[in-house]
Amino acid sequence: MSIQRQAHDGLAELAVPPLPRHLVRQGRRDWTLIMLLVPALGFLAVFFAYPMADILMRSFDGDQGFTLEHYGRFFERTIYVRVLLITFEISGSVTVLTLIIAYPLAFVLATVSRRTAAILMAMVLIPFFTSILVRTYAWIVILGPEGLFNQVLGGLGFDPVQLLYNRPSVLIGMTYTLLPYMVLTLYSVMRGIDAQLVRAAYSLGASDWNVFRRILLPHTMPGIIGGSLLVFILAVGYYITPRLMGGDRDQMMATIIEYQVDLLLNWNFASALAAILLTITLVGFGLYAWLVGLRTLFESRT
Amino acid sequence: MTDFVRHIPLSWRRGAKLLPLYLAAAFGLLFLIGPLLVIVPVSFSPAQYLTFPPTGFSLQWYERFFSRPEWMDSVWVSIQVATLSMILTSVLGLLASLSLVRGRFRGKTLVYAVILSPMIVPVIVTALGTFFFFSRLGLVGTVLAIAIGHTIVALPIVVIIVSATLQGFDERVEQAAISLGASPVTAFRRVTLPMIAPGIVSGALFAFLTSFDELIIPLFLGGPETQTLAVRIWNSVLLEIEPTIAAVSSFLIAVALLVLILAGLLGRARGHSQPAAGATETGGN
Numbered sequence: 001m002s003i004q005r006q007a008h009d010g011l012a013e014l015a016v017p018p019l020p021r022h023l024v025r026q027g028r029r030d031w032t033l034i035m036l037l038v039p040a041l042g043f044l045a046v047f048f049a050y051p052m053a054d055i056l057m058r059s060f061d062g063d064q065g066f067t068l069e070h071y072g073r074f075f076e077r078t079i080y081v082r083v084l085l086i087t088f089e090i091s092g093s094v095t096v097l098t099l100i101i102a103y104p105l106a107f108v109l110a111t112v113s114r115r116t117a118a119i120l121m122a123m124v125l126i127p128f129f130t131s132i133l134v135r136t137y138a139w140i141v142i143l144g145p146e147g148l149f150n151q152v153l154g155g156l157g158f159d160p161v162q163l164l165y166n167r168p169s170v171l172i173g174m175t176y177t178l179l180p181y182m183v184l185t186l187y188s189v190m191r192g193i194d195a196q197l198v199r200a201a202y203s204l205g206a207s208d209w210n211v212f213r214r215i216l217l218p219h220t221m222p223g224i225i226g227g228s229l230l231v232f233i234l235a236v237g238y239y240i241t242p243r244l245m246g247g248d249r250d251q252m253m254a255t256i257i258e259y260q261v262d263l264l265l266n267w268n269f270a271s272a273l274a275a276i277l278l279t280i281t282l283v284g285f286g287l288y289a290w291l292v293g294l295r296t297l298f299e300s301r302t
Numbered sequence: 303m304t305d306f307v308r309h310i311p312l313s314w315r316r317g318a319k320l321l322p323l324y325l326a327a328a329f330g331l332l333f334l335i336g337p338l339l340v341i342v343p344v345s346f347s348p349a350q351y352l353t354f355p356p357t358g359f360s361l362q363w364y365e366r367f368f369s370r371p372e373w374m375d376s377v378w379v380s381i382q383v384a385t386l387s388m389i390l391t392s393v394l395g396l397l398a399s400l401s402l403v404r405g406r407f408r409g410k411t412l413v414y415a416v417i418l419s420p421m422i423v424p425v426i427v428t429a430l431g432t433f434f435f436f437s438r439l440g441l442v443g444t445v446l447a448i449a450i451g452h453t454i455v456a457l458p459i460v461v462i463i464v465s466a467t468l469q470g471f472d473e474r475v476e477q478a479a480i481s482l483g484a485s486p487v488t489a490f491r492r493v494t495l496p497m498i499a500p501g502i503v504s505g506a507l508f509a510f511l512t513s514f515d516e517l518i519i520p521l522f523l524g525g526p527e528t529q530t531l532a533v534r535i536w537n538s539v540l541l542e543i544e545p546t547i548a549a550v551s552s553f554l555i556a557v558a559l560l561v562l563i564l565a566g567l568l569g570r571a572r573g574h575s576q577p578a579a580g581a582t583e584t585g586g587n
Contacts, residue, residue, distance in 0.1 A: 051431025237424020
């Protein structure tokens with residue numbers, strides 16, 4: 001199945017097959033059904049869409065009305081542009097790292113027996129459902145100045161090393177917290193691959209490498225693209241892990257937004273930063289919907 | 303495709319060729335579960351600082367967690383917020399799912415995208431927007447404000463789980479009740495609702511867990527009197543590393559585990575595996 005095809009299937013699957021006509025009092029029922037959306041959409045309009053619009057308005061709000069000064073400030077000062085680049089750099093690295101670690105794991109999960117898969121899947125889901133704060137803290141306990149790693153080093157007679165507050169520690173923490181998304185996305189795609197294809201390829205004399213390159217890789221491409229976009233989008237907005245595990249040079253968009261609000265009370269500039277972050281995310285979301293389809297975003301995966 | 307492996311020819315399954323693959327998968331699994339396996343034993347440490355492996359067994363950090371009023375106050379705030387948010391999310395989510403699954407109208411994709419979008423929008427942006435909103439209303443620092451913030455974040459999860467359940471439900475059963483003379487509301491209440499209840503409850507559980515764990519919304523919308531457990535942990539982690547946090551962390555792991563087990567049991571009750579387990583915690587970054 002091509003990616004495009006999946007995108008088209010996206011929401012069609014959500015619709016239930018039409019009922020026999022005599023059972024449905026079509027018009028009235030449909031109206032009632034549409035009305036059921038009103039509470040949720042009304043709620044989101046007031047508490048979500050309006051605040052988002054408010055952020056946009058504030059980002060253009062200066063002392064004398066409309067202004068572009070906040071955006072100007074962002075793009076003029078190298079420090080802020082650098083934060084944006086660091087954000088992309090970290091998110092991109094994390095995406096690649098999760099893909100490398102998740103691919104073989106998802107493959108094994110998809111090929112072992114159902115019972116084994118259930119046990120292994122629990123090892124993916126338990127961390128997935130544990131709070132990100134807790135999972136980041138676990139890494140601080142391991143890598144911290146008086147952490148477990150350094151205790152082991154000390155026990156062996158070495159001097160402690162600084163493992164936290166640098167780029168590798170941010171990458172470890174973020175890869176760790178985002179890995180389950182990649183594993184689950186790849187797994188759901190791999191489970192759907194027709195094993196006959198693999199068998200047929202082998203029976204025709206294909207090598208392992210060719211089976212991977214010509215069958216597995218193209219068939220898992222929707223998962224690779226979907227998982228990568230998802231991890232990238234989520235990584236771009238990360239706050240907790242870079243804040244706790246990163247140094248000054250590893251701070252991302254989200255951490256400087258918080259800094260502008262909390263310490264500098266610079267709400268309008270923070271809004272401009274948030275608007276930039278929001279735009280990046282929405283572009284990613286649009287790409288996802290277009291390439292992979294929304295239905296697959298969080299569909300049944302276990 | 304659990305039969306996948308059986309279709310892989312022997313030459314491929316046999317021996318050392320697959321070893322690197324299994325080693326890579328084992329590394330991935332160890333990476334995922336290892337840090338949690340470290341934090342739990344640390345929380346039972348008898349020492350005054352972090353040690354691994356633990357030198358003995360002690361409940362001192364749990365004792366401290368459960369006896370200190372500031373920790374227990376924040377647990378209580380978190381329970382209030384999560385409960386309120388769970389109720390709100392479940393009601394809004396159920397109604398929206400009914401409409402999305404059964405309704406036939408234009409722009410359904412768009413509506414679906416709008417409802418899912420809070421999962422994708424960085425929580426820091428949602429938190430900032432709702433912070434402006436509630437500060438204008440003078441509601442920053444209230445349980446209600448935090449609960450509403452969490453409802454935004456948790457709504458997609460509930461919609462995904464409940465609509466997956468609704469899709470698995472044969473609507474003709476409800477139609478049969480109507481054709482036998484039940485009103486649509488009665489048919490829904492007496493026939494459909496009991497049958498989709500496991501999906502609704504597991505949606506509610508994940509909504510509760512999401513709210514209970516989420517940090518950034520209460521960081522912006524909370525006040526001194528409404529510090530949730532996540533915010534309390536956050537402040538402690540920023541200040542110092544002490545094993546009490548390991549105990550609190552283990553407590554949160556236990557809560558997550560409980561929710562997973564309950565949802566798994568509910569999934570079994572529904573007769574198929576848990577849908578949309580991947581739904582939760584998005585953007586909880």
